[in-house]
Amino acid sequence: MTEKNKKGLTLINTGNGKGKTTAALGLALRAAGHDMRVCIIQFIKGGWQTGEAIALKQFQKQIDFHVMGSGFTWQAANLDEVIRQGRDAFDFARKKIADNMYDMIILDELTYLVKYEIITENAVVEMINNRPSGLHLVITGRDAGEKMIAAADLVTEMREIKHPFAQGIKACAGIEF
Numbered sequence: 047m048t049e050k051n052k053k054g055l056t057l058i059n060t061g062n063g064k065g066k067t068t069a070a071l072g073l074a075l076r077a078a079g080h081d082m083r084v085c086i087i088q089f090i091k092g093g094w095q096t097g098e099a100i101a102l103k104q105f106q107k108q109i110d111f112h113v114m115g116s117g118f119t120w121q122a123a124n125l126d127e128v129i130r131q132g133r134d135a136f137d138f139a140r141k142k143i144a145d146n147m148y149d150m151i152i153l154d155e156l157t158y159l160v161k162y163e164i165i166t167e168n169a170v171v172e173m174i175n176n177r178p179s180g181l182h183l184v185i186t187g188r189d190a191g192e193k194m195i196a197a198a199d200l201v202t203e204m205r206e207i208k209h210p211f212a213q214g215i216k217a218c219a220g221i222e223f
């Protein structure tokens with residue numbers, strides 16, 4: 047078996063501390079360095095233009111990058127639209143998985159779709175269990191549920207010890223976005 051077609055793992059980065067998304071982006075960089083095919087789908091919470099979205103334009107050949115959804119906020123003017131876009135984004139992710147074109151797929155902030163009951167946790171577990179056997183699947187977001195944790199191979203909880211936000215320091219380019 048080559049490095050690229052070993053058993054794929056499911057990884058979850060969860061918890062309240064910072065570092066879930068950035069650790070996943072680190073994996074994408076690491077995998078791309080091995081000529082693995084990577085797809086990143088960000089299920090956005092807000093409308094920020096992130097550094098990764100800009101930088102990844104230079105890695106389009108190795109890393110297929112998509113930002114989906116309209117932001118998960120219950121203050122949104124049209125909740126039905128938020129739900130519809132969230133479900134469409136999840137369908138898009140499942141199609142990417144079924145296409146079997148990638149060695150690693152990162153579903154960034156997927157847990158929010160479950161938390162806000164846009165999709166069920168069972169649907170996520172099915173997605174994990176039915177994926178192509180060689181695919182590494184990386185899921186990030188706070189409050190990962192017990193069922194998806196049980197279905198995963200590697201789960202890390204980022205625990206906040208200190209965050210500059212508590213001192214009133216605003217989100218900083220290159221650190222937060």
Ligand code: ATP
Pocket residue numbers: 062063064065066067068069155186187188204206209211212217221222223
């Ligand atoms: P990052 O994208 O920096 O790796 P994350 O994915 O772990 O962070 P999220 O829960 O997705 O964190 O939150 C995204 C944003 O909230 C980031 O700008 C991050 O710096 C910030 N953030 C994360 N943890 C905290 C915290 N404990 N207090 C305040 N802000 C936080």
Ligand code: MG
Pocket residue numbers: 066067068155186187
């Ligand atoms: Mg994140």
